[in-house]
Amino acid sequence: MAIRECAADAIKIINEYNGIVTDLDEENVYDAEVQVIPSVKDLSYNLENLEKRKDWIYDEATSAQLVYLYGMIGHKFNGDADLLFDLFGKKAENEDKNNLTVASLDIGGGTSDLMICKYTYKNNGTTEILPDPLFWESFNLAGDDLVRDLIQQIIIEGNITDESDKLCTGVIENGARAREIKNISQKLNGFFGKDSNNIGYKGKLMRTNFINQIAMPIVTQYMENANENKEFELTYEELFAETKPNIELLDYFEEHFGFRFEELNWKISSKKTNSIIASVFSKLIKQVSNVMHLYNCDLVVLAGRPCSFNSLEKLFYKYHSITPNRLINLNKFWIGRWYPFADNNGYINDPKTVVTIGCVISLMGGSLFKLENFKIDIDHLKNKLISTADFIGPIEDNAIAEEVLTPKIESGHFTVNTLPVLIGFKRIQSRYYPSRPIYSVKFNDEKITEVVQRRGDMPDSKLADAIEEFKHKIRKKMPLKMYITRDFMRDKERIQIEEVTDFEHNDVSKSYFELHVQTMSDEAGYWLDTGEFILNVK
Incomplete structure (x- = not known):
């Protein structure tokens, strides 16, 4: 609710800004009406009046379920919901048809969203599904936390315990030690650590520039090769063959640490990357799997770019007893060419589009009824999805x-x-x-x-x-x-x-x-914006 109010305030500011721009240049004004859906008013109904709501919250995890179900029923099974529910569902007492309990986990950049829904259906010429939310939650652990740990453990600091750690563990720290640089802990904290009086404006600027121009391209290489099960070395020139960091930033690095960043070599190791992925997400996947087991889920749908890592998918097989045909990873799942952002083979091109298409399916099938032979009864989504601030x-x-x-x-x-x-x-x-x-x-x-x-x-x-x-x-x-x-x-x-x-x-x-x-734990700001790290080096 508090976040929706902030969004509504932001829309008001945008509209006021557009009004100012209109006076100056009427031809270049974005004239579409921007709305927060559901509105603050819609969410303001107390628990005794939830039936007055006009819409639901369009969360990421439920959207992923709707993409999967519409793709299966509406396209793969040509509108025959019996096939899907008979294949994966189960029959409860006093029910004529199978129901289907679907869990979905959408791991984004800032949050991981869990939804468990029980689905029933009617099939009178037009298939109508009824999602009934059983459990939902958001967790403040997601892709950005993985990126932070990759930067810290691979680029900034870390102890080399065996040969496999070389050139992919604390490369800056161990590069400095190999060059017998003194006061390494002080230098690392002075560059990447929490702000102190010694870090001026230029230091803060260079730190954020380092994250954007150097650290992000490097960890992107590690993530892109995480599923390849191989190792290879890259020089600075190979890492930054197309876009090189600013020379002023590289000079500042040398002035601070006493050696050139360009001298460092990097071993792209899928083993190292996957060990960090497992350490970041293991606890979350274990907790989520326990909840899924409690609700006896028939299907698990994974969405969001971090779920494309094989090592993350393996965590589900480790903690949740599920057969591979019941674990649906939308990053690897053949969705079909009906999907607007599918590649030529029918696979989803961009994981970020899943929530958008899921929302469109809900709108077209649950409010406008514009989908052919497919409807969604969104009453339970409107009336049951409330805040989890118990x-x-x-x-x-x-x-x-x-x-x-x-x-x-x-x-x-x-x-x-x-x-x-x-x-x-x-x-x-x-x-x-x-x-x-x-x-x-x-x-x-x-x-x-x-x-x-x-x-x-x-x-x-x-x-x-x-x-x-x-x-x-x-x-x-x-x-x-x-x-x-x-x-x-x-x-x-x-x-x-x-x-x-x-x-x-x-x-x-x-x-x-x-x-x-305040929805972030650090009042000073998000680590991607500040470039700050809590270091362990001594």
């Missing part, structure tokens, strides 16, 4: 140790030892279940500034110090107790700060604090 509490070490708000407890408190505090949510009450950030509790700078200014005239030169002194006085009263509430039935994601007390149980004005929407 349990809310402060996040520590990427987990909610203690839930403050639950479906049955709508008010509670937590201890604030420092600010900001990251607030997260999860679906299942287990400390081992993954949590996701949703809010950050911070000082309300606007309110504090207003309070400080009311105390008398103050020159701008002293205002910042006075504001910081005010915050310092609050910090001295820590730990604070912060009391929060929500109306679970109305909007389980919307929480409010009700009361704040200090360590002596004295009231502290709640207006000094505010909740900010």
